[in-house]
Amino acid sequence: MSLYVDPDELDRAAGVYTGAATDTADLVDTCPTSVDAGLATGPLTGMLAQIVTDLAGMVELLGGTGGLLTTTAQTYRDADDETAAALVRAWSE
Amino acid sequence: MPIDTFIAGSPTDIRRVEDWIRTTLGTTIGNVADAAARARRIADDAWEGDASETYLDRSSEHVHAIDDFHARISKTADVFAGLAGELSRALSDMADIRARAAAAGLLAVCNTIGNPPRVTTKPLSEGPWRIKKRTQPPRRCTLAGRSQSQLP
Numbered sequence: 724m725s726l727y728v729d730p731d732e733l734d735r736a737a738g739v740y741t742g743a744a745t746d747t748a749d750l751v752d753t754c755p756t757s758v759d760a761g762l763a764t765g766p767l768t769g770m771l772a773q774i775v776t777d778l779a780g781m782v783e784l785l786g787g788t789g790g791l792l793t794t795t796a797q798t799y800r801d802a803d804d805e806t807a808a809a810l811v812r813a814w815s816e
Numbered sequence: 817m818p819i820d821t822f823i824a825g826s827p828t829d830i831r832r833v834e835d836w837i838r839t840t841l842g843t844t845i846g847n848v849a850d851a852a853a854r855a856r857r858i859a860d861d862a863w864e865g866d867a868s869e870t871y872l873d874r875s876s877e878h879v880h881a882i883d884d885f886h887a888r889i890s891k892t893a894d895v896f897a898g899l900a901g902e903l904s905r906a907l908s909d910m911a912d913i914r915a916r917a918a919a920a921g922l923l924a925v926c927n928t929i930g931n932p933p934r935v936t937t938k939p940l941s942e943g944p945w946r947i948k949k950r951t952q953p954p955r956r957c958t959l960a961g962r963s964q965s966q967l968p
Contacts, residue, residue, distance in 0.1 A: 733858075733859055739854055755833045758830055759830070761823060764825070774837070
């Protein structure tokens with residue numbers, strides 16, 4: 724197994740996800756909640772509600788992925804620090 | 817019986833929402849899809865290992881899901897645009913019908929076409945054209961002329 728990781732870049736990718744999640748969440752606030760469509764008002768309002776539901780799911784997806792990448796980057800940093808400390812101890816003895 | 821030509825709904829309002837879906841929502845989600853793809857590439861370049869493969873698989877699914885959502889947004893906007901167009905045509909048709917009814921002499925108030933004006937007439941039996949009761953039997957006619965029995 725080969726392993727290469729740049730935690731700072733993972734943080735950058737996480738930031739992109741988080742920014743996208745914020746942009747998506749902002750859409751929910753501006754989404755129209757009603758439309759005057761006569762007999763079609765019910766179905767069209769239902770479509771708008773579905774959009775809001777889909778947006779909420781996307782916010783969760785993007786935010787969750789960003790958070791996971793941030794955790795991943797930190798986990799690799801912690802592991803690297805622990806490994807380095809262990810190696811320093813081993814080589815010092 | 818009056819005819820009500822009222823049709824509820826506003827094409828303008830439907831187009832307002834359609835514009836939000838197509839422009840605001842569509843553009844933003846398009847940007848979000850680009851961002852998700854960019855984030856995937858950044859992580860792909862910065863991370864190689866067993867765990868990264870799992871992440872890349874999942875992030876690819878996310879990118880596809882966002883692209884699908886973007887496509888659905890476009891179709892939803894098309895539905896709104898289609899309904900706005902059909903409603904607009906229906907309202908125009910009703911306005912045309914009202915105009916034709918008014919031109920024909922019917923009273924069209926707001927969206928309602930009124931009844932034809934009442935014409936007062938006397939029954940036929942009361943008019944000057946009253947048919948007098950026949951006192952003599954009718955003369956019989958044939959294609960050849962009067963029947964012989966009716967000859968003077």
